[in-house]
Amino acid sequence: MRFKTVLIACAAVVMLTACESSPETKATVAGSGQSTAAPPAPAPAPPPPMPAGPRPGSQEDLAKQYGDRVFFDYDKSDVRTDAAGTLDGWAAWLAKYPNVTLTIEGNCDERGTREYNLALGERRANAVKNYLLARGVNPNRLTTISYGKDKPWVQGSTEEAYAKNRNGFARVN
Amino acid sequence: MTRSILRTLFLAVVGISWTALPARADLRVDITEGFRAPMPIAITDFAGDNPQEVQMGKDVTGVIAADLERSGLFKPIDQRAFIQNAASLRVMPNFPDWRVINANALVTGTAQMQGDGQLRVEFRLWDVFAGQQLVGLAYSTAPMHWRRLAHKISDAIYKRLTGEDGYFDTRVVYISEQGPSTRRTKRLAIMDQDGANHRFLTDGRHLTLTPRFSPTLQEITYFAIVGDRPRVYLLSIDTGKQEVLGDFPGMTFAPRFSPDGQKIIMSMAQDGNSEIYTMDLRTRKVTRLTNDLAIDTSPSYSPDGNQVVFNSDRGGSQQLYIMNADGSGVRRLSNGPGRYATPVWSPRGDYIAFTKMHQGQFYIGIMRPDGSDERMLTSAFLVEGPTWAPNGRVLMYYRQTPQDKQGRGGVARLYSIDITGHNEREVVTPMDGSDPAWSPLIP
Incomplete structure (x- = not known):
């Protein structure tokens, strides 16, 4: 029997396309009438300088400016002191882009059991959320989700990989 | 089917x-x-x-x-x-x-x-x-x-x-896994206890974990994340119909059926705090059993339905506790060194199987419901999630090997072992496997 899914797939992937409009650059030839020889076509005006780097308010922008993950100690969900700078940056960044919302994903390393890690990831995501709320972020702009140990950021069964996989990830919606 | x-x-x-x-x-x-x-x-x-x-x-x-x-x-x-x-x-x-x-x-x-x-x-x-x-x-x-x-x-x-009941006319539902750990497909699959008649129950688009059979084998309850909503689902094997269980404000996870099949016991997380709830499948009435700022999860009923063993870090580290089915009378069960998780009460009532983590190793063990006679049956880099054969004499679980930076390794397979600690065997699956759940004897 073929299984029919009736789950509602409500993960709408919204591709935010950058819509930079390049100003028209037209070379206008001013005819003087005095010269018989056509003047050499002027070089097209150089395009105005584009802001280098990612589009403001995007995932890439957040990652570039502040990093989009903060890290946790083993089996802990307290916000580490070395995460404060990043989180303060997120709060400032959210203030700058008032239409952006974040989903905070809580992640764990593989050195725990699945169900417990779902709960632990939930705690981590909420620790991040609560920090941002304390920095004045509107609760309506933050949602949380836990992936437990089932969405590792990097591969490997090393302490280095585990340290990276114990994180709170700010997903820009 | x-x-x-x-x-x-x-x-x-x-x-x-x-x-x-x-x-x-x-x-x-x-x-x-x-x-x-x-x-x-x-x-x-x-x-x-x-x-x-x-x-x-x-x-x-x-x-x-x-x-x-x-x-x-x-x-x-x-x-x-x-x-x-x-x-x-x-x-x-x-x-x-x-x-x-x-x-x-x-x-x-x-x-x-x-x-x-x-x-x-x-x-x-x-x-x-x-x-x-x-x-x-x-x-x-x-x-x-x-x-x-x-x-x-x-x-x-x-x-x-x-002199014991057999367990051969049974089935296993589990999570079939495929792909690198950072982009791994995890979907529900079902097979006979010997690996025959294998088929998939979900298509792998959504992360799916921890399936468990109802006592009548008509339904499977499991955890899935669909469109940013992590919830407990109920799947009718007969019709293929899936539904989100209940209308909870937060993540629901770690579901199991009560022995009479009338209720699902599970965790619900809200504002970062996980508590244990039951939902009556007929009346949809929800009852909260724990009330503690700790992580309370992985609940499993005793076969008579009067008690629940679960996993909590209320004492500072992850340990096993038992409470009455109404949430009263909580007492700590595990006392050894290390962390204890995923307790599952034997269908015979005589043992509780669990996962234990200690000094970088994982173990599958059993102990009596009074905490005595604790024994480790197997140990590895990662073993997790025991499930009982219906006669309470054999356990199945999964084992995962470590992985290097290139993603080599990280192989997950199902195994079975006698509660005497002998006869450890791989249960062969077409791809990687985890989270096995052994059915009761098919009626």
Whole structure:
């Protein structure tokens, strides 16, 4: 029997396309009438300088400016002191882009059991959320989700990989 | 599909008796002791009168021999050593021929295709030394269900020789895994206990974890993340219909059925805090059982439904606790060093199986519901998530190997082991596997 899914797939992937409009650059030839020889076509005006780097308010922008993950100690969900700078940056960044919302994903390393890690990831995501709320972020702009140990950021069964996989990830919606 | 099998499978179990001798001192395998040599058993191809029946007989006995061998309690004797020929065996075993090859038990039988299209299989289990029949039964079914029929015979043999119920006519639901760990597909799959009749129940688009059978095998409850909503789902195996269980404001996870099948017990997380709840499947009434700022998860009912064992870090580290089914009377169960997780009460009630983490190693262990007699059965880099065979004598779980930076390794496989710690075996799956859940005996 073929299984029919009736789950509602409500993960709408919204591709935010950058819509930079390049100003028209037209070379206008001013005819003087005095010269018989056509003047050499002027070089097209150089395009105005584009802001280098990612589009403001995007995932890439957040990652570039502040990093989009903060890290946790083993089996802990307290916000580490070395995460404060990043989180303060997120709060400032959210203030700058008032239409952006974040989903905070809580992640764990593989050195725990699945169900417990779902709960632990939930705690981590909420620790991040609560920090941002304390920095004045509107609760309506933050949602949380836990992936437990089932969405590792990097591969490997090393302490280095585990340290990276114990994180709170700010997903820009 | 299970239900349609149940509907179509007609098992006429008819006792057939050969001799009326009184039972003598029993031929028996003691499975409560530690390791002992498996009992040599001669399993002869069930006889048929035409090529189709002969083939069916061979197929059925092949499944029976594989079942009994995998249990670790029996050693099927190589058929090439058999002395008595098939024709004379149909009349009566010549026991000296079986004694001389050291068979303790002998299985004989016939396969017949009947006029109504049904397959009829008769089998007899003999005590070779006593020269006496121990069991004689006949089953009929549609030929397509021949594997279930074979498993039922395996269960009958196992029960007669061990005194315990068998577990061969059962199924396993688990998570089939594929791909690199950072982009891994995890989907629901179901198979017979021996790996046959494998099929997928979800398509892998959504992360799916921790499936568990209902006591009637009609439904599976599991965890999935669909569109940023991590929730407990209910799947009807009969219709394929899936539904989110309840309307909870936060993540629901770690579901299990109550022993009567009327309720789901699970965790719900809100504002980072996980508590244990039950939901009555008929009335949809939700009851909260724990109230603590700790992580409270992985609940599992005792078989009488009066108690719940669960996992909590309320004492500072992850440990096992037991409470009454109404949430009262919480007491700590685990006391050893390390962290304890995923407790599962045996269907017999005599043990609780768990995952333990200590000094970088993972263990699968068991202990009595009063916390005594704790024993580790197996250990590895990562072993997790024990599930009980319905007779409470065998556990299945998954083991994962470590992975290097390039993603090599990280292989996850299902294994089974006796509660004596012996007979650890891989349960072969087409791809990687985790989170096995063993069904009750199929009715």
